[in-house]
Amino acid sequence: xxxxxxxxxxxxxxxxxxxxxxxxxxxxxxxxxxxxxxxxxxxxxxxxxxxxxxxxxxxxxxxxxxxxxxxxxxxxxxxxxxxxxxxxxxxxxxxxxxxxxxxxxxxxxxxxxxxxxxxxxxxxxxxxxxxxxxxxxxxxxxxxxxxxxxxxxxxxxxxxxxxxxxxxxxxxxxxxxxxxxxxxxxxxxxxxxxxxxxxxxxxxxxxxxxxxxxxxxxxxxxxxxxxxxxxxxxxxxxxxxxxxxxxxxxxxxxxxxxxxxxxxxxxxxxxxxxxxxxxxxxxxxxxxxxxxxxxxxxxxxxxxxxxxxxxxxxxxxxxxxxxxxxxxxxxxxx
Amino acid sequence: xxxxxxxxxxxxxxxxxxxxxxxxxxxxxxxxxxxxxxxxxxxxxxxxxxxxxxxxxxxxxxxxxxxxxxxxxxxxxxxxxxxxxxxxxxxxxxxxxxxxxxxxxxxxxxxxxxxxxxxxxxxxxxxxxxxxxxxxxxxxxxxxxxxxxxxxxxxxxxxxxxxxxxxxxxxxxxxxxxxxxxxxxxxxxxxxxxxxxxxxxxxxxxxxxxxxxxxxxxxxxxxxxxxxxxxxxxxxxxxxxxxxxxxxxxxxxxxxxxxxxxxxxxxxxxxxxxxxxxxxxxxxxxxxxxxxxxxxxxxxxxxxxxxxxxxxxxxxxxxxxxxxxxxxxxxxxx
DNA sequence: GATGGGCGGGGAAACGTTTCCGGGATGTGG
DNA sequence: CCACATCCCGGAAACGTTTCCCCGCCCATC
Numbered sequence: 001x002x003x004x005x006x007x008x009x010x011x012x013x014x015x016x017x018x019x020x021x022x023x024x025x026x027x028x029x030x031x032x033x034x035x036x037x038x039x040x041x042x043x044x045x046x047x048x049x050x051x052x053x054x055x056x057x058x059x060x061x062x063x064x065x066x067x068x069x070x071x072x073x074x075x076x077x078x079x080x081x082x083x084x085x086x087x088x089x090x091x092x093x094x095x096x097x098x099x100x101x102x103x104x105x106x107x108x109x110x111x112x113x114x115x116x117x118x119x120x121x122x123x124x125x126x127x128x129x130x131x132x133x134x135x136x137x138x139x140x141x142x143x144x145x146x147x148x149x150x151x152x153x154x155x156x157x158x159x160x161x162x163x164x165x166x167x168x169x170x171x172x173x174x175x176x177x178x179x180x181x182x183x184x185x186x187x188x189x190x191x192x193x194x195x196x197x198x199x200x201x202x203x204x205x206x207x208x209x210x211x212x213x214x215x216x217x218x219x220x221x222x223x224x225x226x227x228x229x230x231x232x233x234x235x236x237x238x239x240x241x242x243x244x245x246x247x248x249x250x251x252x253x254x255x256x257x258x259x260x261x262x263x264x265x266x267x268x269x270x271x272x273x274x275x276x277x278x279x280x281x282x283x284x285x286x287x288x289x290x291x292x293x294x295x296x297x298x299x300x301x302x303x304x305x306x307x308x309x310x311x312x313x314x315x316x317x318x319x320x321x322x323x324x325x326x327x328x329x330x331x332x333x334x
Numbered sequence: 335x336x337x338x339x340x341x342x343x344x345x346x347x348x349x350x351x352x353x354x355x356x357x358x359x360x361x362x363x364x365x366x367x368x369x370x371x372x373x374x375x376x377x378x379x380x381x382x383x384x385x386x387x388x389x390x391x392x393x394x395x396x397x398x399x400x401x402x403x404x405x406x407x408x409x410x411x412x413x414x415x416x417x418x419x420x421x422x423x424x425x426x427x428x429x430x431x432x433x434x435x436x437x438x439x440x441x442x443x444x445x446x447x448x449x450x451x452x453x454x455x456x457x458x459x460x461x462x463x464x465x466x467x468x469x470x471x472x473x474x475x476x477x478x479x480x481x482x483x484x485x486x487x488x489x490x491x492x493x494x495x496x497x498x499x500x501x502x503x504x505x506x507x508x509x510x511x512x513x514x515x516x517x518x519x520x521x522x523x524x525x526x527x528x529x530x531x532x533x534x535x536x537x538x539x540x541x542x543x544x545x546x547x548x549x550x551x552x553x554x555x556x557x558x559x560x561x562x563x564x565x566x567x568x569x570x571x572x573x574x575x576x577x578x579x580x581x582x583x584x585x586x587x588x589x590x591x592x593x594x595x596x597x598x599x600x601x602x603x604x605x606x607x608x609x610x611x612x613x614x615x616x617x618x619x620x621x622x623x624x625x626x627x628x629x630x631x632x633x634x635x636x637x638x639x640x641x642x643x644x645x646x647x648x649x650x651x652x653x654x655x656x657x658x659x660x661x662x663x664x665x666x667x668x
Numbered sequence: 669g670a671t672g673g674g675c676g677g678g679g680a681a682a683c684g685t686t687t688c689c690g691g692g693a694t695g696t697g698g
Numbered sequence: 699c700c701a702c703a704t705c706c707c708g709g710a711a712a713c714g715t716t717t718c719c720c721c722g723c724c725c726a727t728c
Contacts, residue, residue, distance in 0.1 A: 050450040055684035389714035
């Protein structure tokens with residue numbers, strides 16, 4: 001534990017026999033004198049100098065850090081995003097800060113507010129809901145922000161969105177084309193953004209396939225495995241003629257798979273099942289679960305790229321990118 | 335886009351009609367004059383002052399940031415850790431930086447080296463492997479480090495470990511007690527740390543149950559679903575008398591479940607299956623998969639707590655904590 | 669009423685960089 | 699050979715805080 005303080009640019013300057021300005025220039029490639037560069041580099045190695053990023057940040061007014069704020073990193077969709085955001089940012093020399101806000105809207109606002117402490121150069125935000133206070137905060141942030149998720153059109157902020165409505169439609173159309181006649185839908189809460197969008201998509205899908213919507217085949221529950229299983233069991237008991245179930249996310253669909261098995265129904269023989277989000281669960285379930293991907297990884301990557309462009313000085317008008325959903329068909333609906 | 339610069343402590347001082355020292359003291363609770371505090375707070379609100387954490391960091395020599403470095407946040411075990419590390423640190427006012435190093439050992443060393451840039455106050459590191467260069471780097475870090483994973487005893491660094499050897503033993507003993515007579519083992523690569531430990535644990539478990547080890551029932555493959563499935567299929571075809579499979583992680587065990595189903599064997603009737611890591615996959619598989627938890631969440635929490643203690647000035651000798659594994663029995667082995 | 673102690677607050681230095689500015693050396697053209 | 703432009707490098711200021719130090723005030727004590 002050598003308590004000797006870290007060497008600064010001054011020590012380097014002294015050893016190299018030059019001024020600190022020259023050291024700084026040499027290290028930042030702002031000098032043309034090769035001999036100078038060599039001497040400085042030698043001195044750097046000799047004293048073991050490493051620049052203080054904090055001091056650099058103070059002077060240059062940027063930190064090389066970007067924050068990603070979402071509800072819970074445990075959520076598969078956010079996880080996929082992080083996995084793409086991190087390398088994208090890192091390749092450009094940025095470090096990634098993680099903010100799990102929990103289900104706490106205040107916390108999201110706190111993150112936005114704390115941006116003026118400027119310890120980050122930018123933010124990627126996945127808001128649970130967008131309140132007026134969000135909008136207000138977003139209007140006057142000190143650094144660029146990219147929002148992943150739905151955002152009112154008049155908020156001047158880059159925005160990357162999924163289209164779970166079209167995604168749901170895709171699922172329903174696929175089931176209809178596969179020959180299903182009674183397509184049930186187990187949704188999450190209707191007062192959530194995804195719950196609503198998927199509900200609309202389900203109806204659109206049925207309409208597009210020329211089917212009537214039968215409200216008896218629609219259930220609302222939580223986006224959870226147990227909830228999906230329980231709800232599916234009730235639904236299928238009450239309506240044994242159901243020959244397809246669309247779950248509003250993979251957990252619900254997995255629950256439906258379990259319920260079907262318990263009821264002795266064959267998947268996909270008797271009942272086809274499709275989920276949504278295309279999480280790792282889908283590929284390893286039995287039977288492997290067809291699922292609609294909302295392109296979380298792509299959304300993460302695109303958000304990161306948009307942010308990088310802003311940080312690069314691009315001040316074009318805010319962009320609005322929608323990532324199209326895609327259906328991965330596996331055995332559960334084949 | 336008001337390009338007006340952020341107000342500094344100087345503006346606050348001017349508005350409040352006091353010196354910047356007094357403002358700083360008032361804001362940091364180092365003054366007893368209530369009137370002063372009130373005036374400063376009023377001025378702060380008036381000009382919309384927010385302290386610059388960068389300037390504070392430069393002066394105070396700490397940043398309020400902690401890094402967590404691991405191979406890939408997509409890995410369920412690391413994910414569980416992050417989910418506990420983040421709130422633990424946040425409660426103490428620290429921000430979390432994420433470093434996914436990829437499978438790149440150089441990158442891990444890079445993270446260690448970059449610590450002297452001191453943009454973080456501490457680091458939690460999950461090394462893939464611990465080389466001599468790791469040890470050397472760990473010996474002379476500028477900030478406290480906690481390592482999650484196996485670490486040579488002579489490295490003076492706090493260390494939190496799982497015990498996958500005992501975990502494997504637990505699984506095997508459970509299978510033996512449940513009545514299994516031919517317990518197969520599908521391991522990951524033997525030249526990885528977990529692969530080796532689980533192999534040893536498997537043998538110990540058999541020994542403890544008074545069984546012979548039959549090398550024919552041991553296979554090595556990758557820690558992946560496809561690999562597990564393929565290997566299980568071969569194993570079970572060659573040895574139809576196997577009545578239990580222990581998979582060295584959940585993915586392998588899930589693969590085994592699929593293979594068994596394809597071979598028309600009932601789980602757990604004909605063959606019992608146990609996995610390891612107790613990931614979310616286990617609970618939703620069919621049948622739900624028994625799995626040994628290595629306490630990732632606990633390890634994350636403990637690592638964070640250890641680090642916080644160091645940051646609090648504790649300079650007791652390095653600690654070595656082993657989190658005991660625990661078996662969650664579900665239907666696949668009941 | 670003078671003196672000493674305590675305390676609150678202001679001035680200024682310091683943290684470690686980057687960058688502006690200016691001076692001296694060098695080179696070029698008249 | 700001089701004048702002028704050019705180029706390098708060193709000095710110093712600045713980024714926005716915290717904190718040391720010291721001064722002046724007030725109160726208490728003799």
